[in-house]
Amino acid sequence: MTGTIITIGDELLIGQVINTNQAFIAEQLNGVGVYVTSMVTVGDNESDILAAFHEAAIHADVVCVTGGLGPTHDDITKTVVCKFFYTELVMNEDVLATVRALMNRRNIPWLPSAEAQAMVPRSCTVLPNSVGTAPGMMFRHTRHGKKGYFVVLPGVPAEMKQIMTEHFLPLLAKGQKGNVVRHLTLKTTGIPESLLAQKIGDVASVTGTDGTMTLAFLPGPRGTRLRVTVRESDAARADEKLAAAGAVLQAKAGAFIYSSGSEDLEELVGILLRQKKLKIAVAESCTGGYLAHRITNVSGASDYFMRGYVTYSNEAKIDELGVPAVLIETHGAVSSEVAAAMAAGARETAKVDIAIATTGIAGPTGGTLQKPVGLLYVGFADEKSTTTRKFNLGGDRMIFKERASQAALDLLRKVLLGIEF
Amino acid sequence: MTGTIITIGDELLIGQVINTNQAFIAEQLNGVGVYVTSMVTVGDNESDILAAFHEAAIHADVVCVTGGLGPTHDDITKTVVCKFFYTELVMNEDVLATVRALMNRRNIPWLPSAEAQAMVPRSCTVLPNSVGTAPGMMFRHTRHGKKGYFVVLPGVPAEMKQIMTEHFLPLLAKGQKGNVVRHLTLKTTGIPESLLAQKIGDVASVTGTDGTMTLAFLPGPRGTRLRVTVRESDAARADEKLAAAGAVLQAKAGAFIYSSGSEDLEELVGILLRQKKLKIAVAESCTGGYLAHRITNVSGASDYFMRGYVTYSNEAKIDELGVPAVLIETHGAVSSEVAAAMAAGARETAKVDIAIATTGIAGPTGGTLQKPVGLLYVGFADEKSTTTRKFNLGGDRMIFKERASQAALDLLRKVLLGIEF
Numbered sequence: 087m088t089g090t091i092i093t094i095g096d097e098l099l100i101g102q103v104i105n106t107n108q109a110f111i112a113e114q115l116n117g118v119g120v121y122v123t124s125m126v127t128v129g130d131n132e133s134d135i136l137a138a139f140h141e142a143a144i145h146a147d148v149v150c151v152t153g154g155l156g157p158t159h160d161d162i163t164k165t166v167v168c169k170f171f172y173t174e175l176v177m178n179e180d181v182l183a184t185v186r187a188l189m190n191r192r193n194i195p196w197l198p199s200a201e202a203q204a205m206v207p208r209s210c211t212v213l214p215n216s217v218g219t220a221p222g223m224m225f226r227h228t229r230h231g232k233k234g235y236f237v238v239l240p241g242v243p244a245e246m247k248q249i250m251t252e253h254f255l256p257l258l259a260k261g262q263k264g265n266v267v268r269h270l271t272l273k274t275t276g277i278p279e280s281l282l283a284q285k286i287g288d289v290a291s292v293t294g295t296d297g298t299m300t301l302a303f304l305p306g307p308r309g310t311r312l313r314v315t316v317r318e319s320d321a322a323r324a325d326e327k328l329a330a331a332g333a334v335l336q337a338k339a340g341a342f343i344y345s346s347g348s349e350d351l352e353e354l355v356g357i358l359l360r361q362k363k364l365k366i367a368v369a370e371s372c373t374g375g376y377l378a379h380r381i382t383n384v385s386g387a388s389d390y391f392m393r394g395y396v397t398y399s400n401e402a403k404i405d406e407l408g409v410p411a412v413l414i415e416t417h418g419a420v421s422s423e424v425a426a427a428m429a430a431g432a433r434e435t436a437k438v439d440i441a442i443a444t445t446g447i448a449g450p451t452g453g454t455l456q457k458p459v460g461l462l463y464v465g466f467a468d469e470k471s472t473t474t475r476k477f478n479l480g481g482d483r484m485i486f487k488e489r490a491s492q493a494a495l496d497l498l499r500k501v502l503l504g505i506e507f
Numbered sequence: 508m509t510g511t512i513i514t515i516g517d518e519l520l521i522g523q524v525i526n527t528n529q530a531f532i533a534e535q536l537n538g539v540g541v542y543v544t545s546m547v548t549v550g551d552n553e554s555d556i557l558a559a560f561h562e563a564a565i566h567a568d569v570v571c572v573t574g575g576l577g578p579t580h581d582d583i584t585k586t587v588v589c590k591f592f593y594t595e596l597v598m599n600e601d602v603l604a605t606v607r608a609l610m611n612r613r614n615i616p617w618l619p620s621a622e623a624q625a626m627v628p629r630s631c632t633v634l635p636n637s638v639g640t641a642p643g644m645m646f647r648h649t650r651h652g653k654k655g656y657f658v659v660l661p662g663v664p665a666e667m668k669q670i671m672t673e674h675f676l677p678l679l680a681k682g683q684k685g686n687v688v689r690h691l692t693l694k695t696t697g698i699p700e701s702l703l704a705q706k707i708g709d710v711a712s713v714t715g716t717d718g719t720m721t722l723a724f725l726p727g728p729r730g731t732r733l734r735v736t737v738r739e740s741d742a743a744r745a746d747e748k749l750a751a752a753g754a755v756l757q758a759k760a761g762a763f764i765y766s767s768g769s770e771d772l773e774e775l776v777g778i779l780l781r782q783k784k785l786k787i788a789v790a791e792s793c794t795g796g797y798l799a800h801r802i803t804n805v806s807g808a809s810d811y812f813m814r815g816y817v818t819y820s821n822e823a824k825i826d827e828l829g830v831p832a833v834l835i836e837t838h839g840a841v842s843s844e845v846a847a848a849m850a851a852g853a854r855e856t857a858k859v860d861i862a863i864a865t866t867g868i869a870g871p872t873g874g875t876l877q878k879p880v881g882l883l884y885v886g887f888a889d890e891k892s893t894t895t896r897k898f899n900l901g902g903d904r905m906i907f908k909e910r911a912s913q914a915a916l917d918l919l920r921k922v923l924l925g926i927e928f
Contacts, residue, residue: 097725099543100690101534102734104527108548113522122520123555127529127546130723134544158704158724191881192699193899199701217903242726244906302523313523368817374803375796378817382795385871385904387819393827394817396789396799402814402857406827436823450806483806 087234089120090146092138094153094163095241096129107152107246114250118259119267120148130154135166143227147234148258153241155220157199164223167238168207171225175205178212178221185219213237213253215245222249224257266321270328272335274342275309275351275496282310285339292334299331307488308351309342344499351495352380358502359390359440367436368494369395369407369428371419372446372462376487377494393436397428407431420445422463422474429465430472440501441467442494446479448486460486464494466501475507508655510541511567513559515574515584516662517550528573528667535671537688539680541569542738551575556587564648568655569679574662576641578620585644588659589628592646596626599633599642606640634658634674636666643670645678687742691749693756695763696730696772696917703731706760713755720752728902728909729772733760765920772916773801779923780811780861788857789915790816790828790849792840793867793883797908798915814857818849828852828864841866843884843895850886851893861922862888863915867900869907881907885915887922896928 091111097103105127112122123146128134135154142149154163168174182204189200203219206212213222220240227236237254239246274282283303286292293299298318304311314331318324336343344351359366368377368391378394381387395406400419403409409427417423428443442464449459462477475497479489500507512532518524526548533543544567549555556575563570575584589595603625610621624640627633634643641661648657658675660667695703704724707713714720719739725732735752739745757764765772780787789798789812799815802808816827821840824830830848838844849864863885870880883898896918900910921928 096721096723096736097734098530099533099546100537100688100736101530101532101543102690102692103725104525104530106525109519109522109525111522112520116521122522123550123552124559125520125548129544131544138545156724156726157701159710160721160723188901191879191899192901194699194702197701197705199704217901217906244728244903304523370796373800374808375791375799375801375815375817376803378796379794379800379908380796382797382817382819382869383904383908387795391795392820393823394796394815394819396796396803396815396817398803398809398815399813405856406814435826448803483804487800487804 087120087147088145089115089122089148089150090142091115091122091125092142092149092151093125093127093241094130094135094151095127096160098127098153099129107241107243110243110247111150111152111250114255115148115150115258116267117269118255120258130160130162132162132166132169135163136170139166139170143229143234143236147229147232149227149234149236151236151238152246155238155240157203157219163238164205164207167210167223167225171207171209173207173209176208178204178206180214181206181212181221184214184216184221188219210238213239213249215240215249216252217248218242218245220245222253224254266318266324268316268318268321268324268328270314270332270346271348272312272332272343273309273345274312274339275344275492277310277339277342279303279305279310282312282339282342286312286335287338292331294327299327301331307485308492312339312343341505344496350380351492351499353384355495355498355502356381356384356387356390358499360386362502364440364502365390365392365438367391367393367395367432367438367441369397369432369441369443369465371397371403371428371444372448373444373487373490373494374398374448377442377444377491380491380495392438395432403428407435418457420447420457420461420463422476425463425465425474426467426472427465429467429474433467439468440498441465442498443467444490444494446477446486446490448483448490450483462490462493464490464497466497468501508541508568509566510536510543510569510571511563512536512543512546513563513570513572514546514548514662515551515556515572516548517581519548519574520550528662528664531664531668532571532573532671535676536569536571536679539676540688541679542688551581551583553583553587553590556584557591560587560591564650564655564657568650568653570648570655570657572657572659573667576659576661578624578640584659585626585628588644588646592628592630594628594630597629599625599627601635602627602633602642605635605637605642609640631659634660634670636661636670637673638669639663639666641666643674645675687739687745689737689739689742689745689749691735691753691767692769693733693753693764694730694766695733695760696765696913698731698760698763700724700726700731703733703760703763707733707756708759713752715748720748722752728906729913730763733764762926765917771801772913772920774805776916776919776923777802777805777808777811779920783923785811785861785923786813786859787811788814788816788853788859788862790818790853790862790864790886792818792824792849792865793869794865794908794911794915795819795869798863798865798912801912801916813859816853824849828856839878841868841878841882841884843897846884846886846895847888847893848886850888850895854888860889861919862886863919864888865911865915867898867907867911869904869911871904883911883914885911885918887918889922
């Protein structure tokens with residue numbers, strides 16, 4: 087099957103917003119064997135939207151539309167969809183109940199515009215939105231005498247993603263047999279892309295040479311993901327090939343691979359802490375709360391995460407964590423000694439099993455020749471010992487925080503798994 | 508003038524790469540008065556590229572193409588451009604010299620593929636690339652009897668940007684007089700999009716009725732942005748109109764507007780704290796470090812942000828902030844009383860002027876009928892008093908943190924500005 091993605095919104099055409107929905111949808115459609123051949127963006131303008139719909143319905147089996155479903159005057163997608171499918175808007179009681187419940191939960195007074203969110207085209211199948219007020223809407227269009235899918239989703243990424251993954255993709259996958267595209271993604275951290283490529287060496291040793299598999303390096307601030315893609319006529323054969331490729335990659339770069347699923351490092355660390363019944367605290371300087379934020383992003387983190395200290399000033403390090411003032415005077419706040427004292431102090435004060443600490447220079451200012459922007463010390467303390475590790479990370483302030491929190495979590499992972507670090 | 512942006516590349520169609528070039532080009536074209544009406548992405552496939560070219564040349568005065576100019580087998584844009592303009596590739600000595608110099612500088616051995624980079628369509632104007640090997644190529648196409656611009660740029664962002672800003676935009680701007688597009692964006696928070704729309708009422712009261720101005724509502728987890736766009740023949744007149752529209756919006760919804768520029772709430776609050784020479788601490792439960800993270804994202808935050816407490820457990824609230832245990836037993840950790848005690852405790856322990864605190868239920872678990880997921884209390888303490896505010900925020904865990912930190916920062920902003928809250 088072929089696909090076209092249509093994103094709607096003036097904010098895209100003036101370049102105010104980067105279109106991340108396109109890539110997400112493309113990746114998801116690919117995953118269920120839909121070969122996306124074009125992506126189109128138009129403004130909140132009836133004739134442009136209609137033209138895009140007509141063009142897409144001629145060329146694609148799957149047409150995926152996002153944007154313009156909000157409650158304000160510039161959101162016209164729903165009316166244009168009605169014109170395109172020669173139908174009209176009718177009240178949908180299920181959607182109405184959902185919208186009402188959502189607004190009650192948020193204490194928002196009931197408005198006519200909210201009621202309008204529950205109006206849907208008569209001929210569509212409603213795909214429920216559990217995050218916001220605009221439901222997804224699915225139609226079947228006819229292309230070369232065969233039924234295609236025409237789905238309309240809200241442009242708010244969280245809402246689009248929920249409806250896409252929970253409702254539309256399962257529907258699509260059911261209708262798709264005999265043409266399988268599968269991906270295996272291995273998440274690595276702690277090694278630059280170029281070194282990782284060197285470790286892996288000849289790509290054909292992973293993918294074979296029959297052209298059914300590809301290997302992609304996807305670098306990001308949290309590390310490089312390795313993605314193997316296989317296209318096969320048979321699902322079992324595809325899974326077999328992926329497993330073999332995964333084994334080769336594990337053999338070559340296993341020490342740097344922390345996940346072969348979608349989980350982030352904070353989730354993995356959370357699972358390990360819960361398994362081992364260990365309680366943790368963190369003490370942060372340069373990561374400024376970001377490390378605690380990542381750990382607490384995991385639902386249920388309160389089972390093992392007890393508390394965090396964001397000790398941004400020297401006084402805070404001394405008062406809260408008992409770091410000796412003389413240590414800061416002698417070695418500076420960004421030093422191995424202070425990282426160790428922060429971790430040990432946090433562990434003791436918080437009465438936990440394990441503590442990790444970060445101190446470094448996030449930049450853009452504050453760097454020196456001896457201690458440049460990007461320098462990081464991670465401290466680790468458990469009942470047995472206190473250790474530290476030094477890193478040189480680049481990047482702007484946010485990328486530094488991303489890399490620094492990743493380095494701290496990866497150190498924690500290695501300790502918990504008994505891997506040398 | 509109208510514009511179409513065509514981006515070419517299989518990596519975009521499988522969602523491997525987020526298309527940031529589109530937004531950059533759109534913003535630049537808008538800035539010189541080119542009204543972008545559509546953006547199209549196709550793969551490295553001759554017939555799809557040709558179809559996109561034909562369509563664009565019919566509808567747009569300015570056609571901007573990026574991607575597929577590299578030296579590998581899948582880069583076919585240049586040959587397709589030749590077909591489209593009925594021309595052929597010829598060696599360009601200037602480009603050849605530039606490519607040779609670049610490869611020398613980088614110590615890359617000379618390859619036939621490098622020589623191919625210096626072949627350009629006979630009828631084009633070369634726009635030099637000082638960053639990489641693929642030059643930009645400009646053509647004039649005819650649309651409704653008038654000359655348009657058809658420009659082809661490399662897909663590597665740094666190369667595209669250099670050629671765009673140094674060569675193509677100046678050319679365009681010269682040909683473009685008396686057509687100006689300007690935007691004003693006002694950032695609001697603390698009010699749902701639907702209520703904001705009601706407050707603003709008739710859109711024409713903001714934009715007038717002569718068709719030169721539009722108003723867009725752009726919702727996100729941190730609030731709704733209001734964007735006014737004006738298209739005018741005269742820059743001074745455009746700015747005047749924008750200022751008038753901005754004044755109307757301020758009069759109608761001023762209490763909810765925190766910025767008319769690009770700055771985030773944490774930057775604004777940082778500026779105010781520095782101006783007033785106030786030191787701050789935060790005490791977080793449900794936001795789990797995210798509030799401190801946002802505050803410390805601002806370079807120089809260490810001037811006013813002293814420390815943060817992530818008191819995830821009850822013990823942490825009692826130990827670190829001196830919250831009376833009886834308060835937690837009586838009212839629960841998620842209560843106005845505990846929010847107040849957290850803020851007052853943090854202020855005292857950290858010896859700062861101001862403290863803010865958050866306690867709430869981020870979900871997805873932990874909600875009850877009385878205290879549902881999304882409930883938030885923000886506490887605020889200064890030398891004069893301690894107050895709290897209650898919010899009902901929805902969303903998944905991350906969106907909740909986003910909204911909760913925004914609510915806390917907005918409360919802080921209002922206190923600092925002496926606005927009632």
